Amino acid sequence: MNLSNLRAPKNANRNKKRVGRGMGSGHGKTSARGHKGQGSRSGSSMMRGFEGGQMPLHRRLPKRGFTNIFRTEYTVLNLDRLAEFGETELTPEFYAAKGLLKRRNELLKILGNGELTVALTVHAHKFSKTAQEKIEKAGGKAVLIG
Incomplete structure (x- = not known):
């Protein structure tokens, strides 16, 4: 064709x-x-x-x-998605370049679904407790933005 x-x-x-x-x-x-x-x-x-x-x-x-008009919307990403990028430093600019965020200034939350074997420095606006534990257990850092 x-x-x-x-x-x-x-x-x-x-x-x-x-x-x-x-x-x-x-x-x-x-x-x-x-x-x-x-x-x-x-x-x-x-x-x-x-x-x-x-x-x-x-x-x-x-x-x-009831709809809360002041609700904060987060784009969520799981740990298994982060592991497949092969990067050590993950920033909002990186996520936006990969097309995971629609806009550069979107809020991002990392969830703990999946396993992490590599040490990653993950920048996000929010982390779930399990995600933070798994990142630190793998030898990485969970860095809060703002």
């Missing part, structure tokens, strides 16, 4: 529906809106989830819980 024989999937390129262009087009007269009714009128738009006046599903379901 190369650029000369690439093809779009079937039905990927469809023509725009041109409405109100005469009876022969198949979308003439009512312009594919049907006769009368709410959706046939100009300017008609219903909210997402509208169910014809019936109480919408998102209002029928009970509300539960």
Whole structure:
């Protein structure tokens, strides 16, 4: 397969529906809106989830819980991922270069899943207790940022 024989999937390129262009087009007269009714009128738009006046599903379901708007989000990495890089100094810039962080200033937390055999100096914003123990047991250092 190369650029000369690439093809779009079937039905990927469809023509725009041109409405109100005469009876022969198949979308003439009512312009594919049907006769009368709410959706046939100009300017008609219903909210997402509208169910014809019936109480919408998102209002029928009970509300539960609470969302903390001040929550701190961490990107998490496990020890087994750190071991496979073959580096001794792991910094946020290194993680960002490897594509593990979406942005350079993202907060990072190291979790203790997996085994560590090499001594690593790991820089992160937070460490789980097991991750810190395993890093130090392997002869490395867990360095807190900020």
